[in-house]
Amino acid sequence: MSLPKTLAEDVAKNLVMVAKLLDDEPEQAYGYAKVALRLASRVAAVREAAGFAAYGVGKYAEALAEFRAARRMTGSVHLWPLMADCERGLGRPEKALAMAGEPEVQKLDKAGQVEMRLVAAGARRDMGQAEAAVVTLQSPELASHSVQPWTARLRYAYADALLAVGRESEAREWFAKALEADQGGTTDASDRLAELDGVEFLDALDPDAEQEAEQDGEPADPDASDAGEDGNGDR
Structure with a gap:
């Protein structure tokens, strides 16, 4: 709503396509996300969508940057588990595990806390701590x-x-x-x-x-x- 009407419609159409294609055609979704990002990089929803699209094609550094940008814009913590999982994708499970102990986790809703537990267990397994992963879950x-x-x-x-x-x-x-x-x-x-x-x-x-x-x-x-x-x- 902060954008001029015509631009807002163009951005919205690209975001709709990201949502439609993300599961089955992640590369195409990523392409639409890049267009939306070029049109409206100062809109938090666009940065979040770009993060999901990058995450879907395994571009974890890019996804993490976009999720961080969206979080700065909104102050919301709902992307925290995804940010931690990006750290895993970048080969930094220790960082992901550290994020699981941060105060932000307590601000997540139940679904977010479960997601964070899944990420933490995955980080344990990445580190060769299989028994600890069982306990974590x-x-x-x-x-x-x-x-x-x-x-x-x-x-x-x-x-x-x-x-x-x-x-x-x-x-x-x-x-x-x-x-x-x-x-x-x-x-x-x-x-x-x-x-x-x-x-x-x-x-x-x-x-x-x-x-x-x-x-x-x-x-x-x-x-x-x-x-x-x-x-x-x-x-």
């Missing part, structure tokens, strides 16, 4: 039976951390709990469960699937299992 939010938007990701991260320290049976239990909470399909918990159970899925449309099945000693043709049977169904 243990929290009232993890123990809660209520399903929140962040529940599936938290349970999934805990399952993955358990698996990393060799606690496979517990990991399987928590992957199953993550799947129960994952109504939006934000994790691959079902695939991880199948992997732990030794189940392998073949893509029926994959031309290599038939060859792989035959190499494993299984008939590629569903009717092939009858080829060696007589009329009584005996081999």
Whole structure:
């Protein structure tokens, strides 16, 4: 609203495209974000969107700079976990872990605090502290039976951390709990469960699937299992 009407509309259209493309076409989203940034670099929402777009394509230094700019403009702390994760992306897990202990974390809402816990656990694993990552994720939010938007990701991260320290049976239990909470399909918990159970899925449309099945000693043709049977169904 601080921009002239025509410019405001141009910036808004670019921001809409960033939001639409960020998950599936991050490179394109990044391109639209750069246009918006060129048009209105003094608007906090533009800097934040540019940060998300840069983060989505792995440009962590750029993302961190944009998130910091947005925070200076608004005074808000909601980007703190993302800023910490950018530090991880830049190979500075110690810095991310230090940020997890800063007063800003106490100002985050519940979702932000859970996100910060996920980042801190990731930083622990980056530093080779797998057992500490497990402990970091243990929290009232993890123990809660209520399903929140962040529940599936938290349970999934805990399952993955358990698996990393060799606690496979517990990991399987928590992957199953993550799947129960994952109504939006934000994790691959079902695939991880199948992997732990030794189940392998073949893509029926994959031309290599038939060859792989035959190499494993299984008939590629569903009717092939009858080829060696007589009329009584005996081999």
